[in-house]
Amino acid sequence: MSTIAVKAARLRSGLVLPYAQAGGPQGVPVVFVHGLADSWWTFEPLLRRLPAALHGYAPTQRGHGDAERPPHGYGPEDFAGDLVEFLDAAGIRRTVLAGVSSGGVAARLVAGSHPDRVAGLVLAGVPATLADKPGARALAKRVRRLGDPVPRAFVEELLSGLTARPLGRGLLATLADENLKVPARVWRETVRGLLETDLAATLRGILVPTLVLWGDADALLPRADQQRILDAVPGARLLVYGGAGHVLHQEAPERFVQDVAAFAAAVLPVRQDGDAPGAGRDAAP
Template sequence: MSTVAVKSAQLAGGPLLPYAEAGGPNGVPVVLVHGIGDSWWTFEPLLRQLPAALHAFAPTQRGHGDAERPEDGYRPEDFARDLVGFLDAVGIGRAVLVGASSGGVAARIVAGSHPDRVAGLVLMGVPATLDDKPAAAALWETVRDLRDPVPRGFAEDLLDGLVDGPVGRGLRATMTEESLKPPARVWRETLRGLMETDLAATLRGILVPTLLIWGERDAVLPRADQQLILDTIPGSTLTVHEDAGHLLYWERPERVARDLAAFAARVLPPDPESSPEGGTTAGGAGTSG
């Protein structure tokens, strides 16, 4: 089981972001990107299952968790810009980007705009579009009227709608607390940015190897949504976990870890000559937290 270290990275001209780091220091760099309302903690079960062949980084995005909360900058392109800034801050030249849920939007924007920095793209339960998603429209009806402090019942109800199978009580409690950290304005502006962006357009122009991982019991995303991504990104492939829901990396972290390791080994084999301090693979520019 991998050890998780929590550090922080100061983005050039941007916010200070905490991040978790796990896996082998000489492993293939993998950057995990969480969705709205989450933090690096959403990947904690997955981080602990990662093999030494992977060197994983999971930043908390601006406004979320314990990251700094600028007054603005909560559209998908802003989060994508931060993601490139994070790669720079921790000294990663090329990485496998792994986007979870809405975090996959920022990840795929970077894959399309900075292919030199992305060896491969993994989308875990990521929507092709929100235009036809009743759950997204219902969430917006609630979020646009949110006031501080964010109600605990809001966070609990949201998680209940995303989990299909049993997860640890401690994880559910932690993620409820993490969901309460973003102020109402961050929830509102982040979701507004997603709803107002042409998400289908962010799928075009992606030429890096791409893997979709989807839970067949996902109550939010139908298989047809994933098919739209497959039809748009050339050469993309789909792995289906029949017994998992939207948060499959909570429910089946061991299997997802194997999926990531196999994909990473194919698209970016580790360089035995690389140093953990070098900038071509993974660096150590962050500070321990």
């Protein structure tokens, strides 16, 4: 089992984001990007399983978890900008970005705009578009009515609809607690940003190697939605998780880690000089 260290990164903007770090210091850098209302804790099951061949980072995005909560800036472009600044703050020259759910939107924006920083892109349970998803519009309607404190019943209902396989009670309780840290205004602004952004356009211009992971029991994303990603991104490859729902990294963490590790080894091989691939000399230990 890998040891998880929790640190904080101060971005150029002055924003401070907590992040978890695990795996081997000389391993291939992989930055995991969470989705709506989550924090680095959503990756806890897989961070503990990281092999020495991977050096994993999982930042908590602005407004989420224990990160700072600026009054504005919760659109996909804002999260993407923070992600680039996080790479700088952590001393990561080049990395594999692994985005899950809506976190994959920020990840693919960075992959398209900063291909020099991204060796490969993993999109796990990430929507190609939300324009044709009635569930997204229904969520936006509910979120607009939210007030503080956000009701626990609301969060628990959302979490229960993400999985096809049962998760441990302890993990579910932690995920709910982390979701409840997100103020109602951040829920509203983040959902609004996703719905007002042309998500299909964010798939254009991605030229880095891309791996698409999808569970065939995902109640939110049909196979046709994932095919749009494959059609839009040259050379993108799909791996299907049979019987898994929307949150693959929680339902099948062992396989998820294996697939990411194999992909990372192919796109950013370990260097022979002993230096961590993609890591700057000033990278966090």
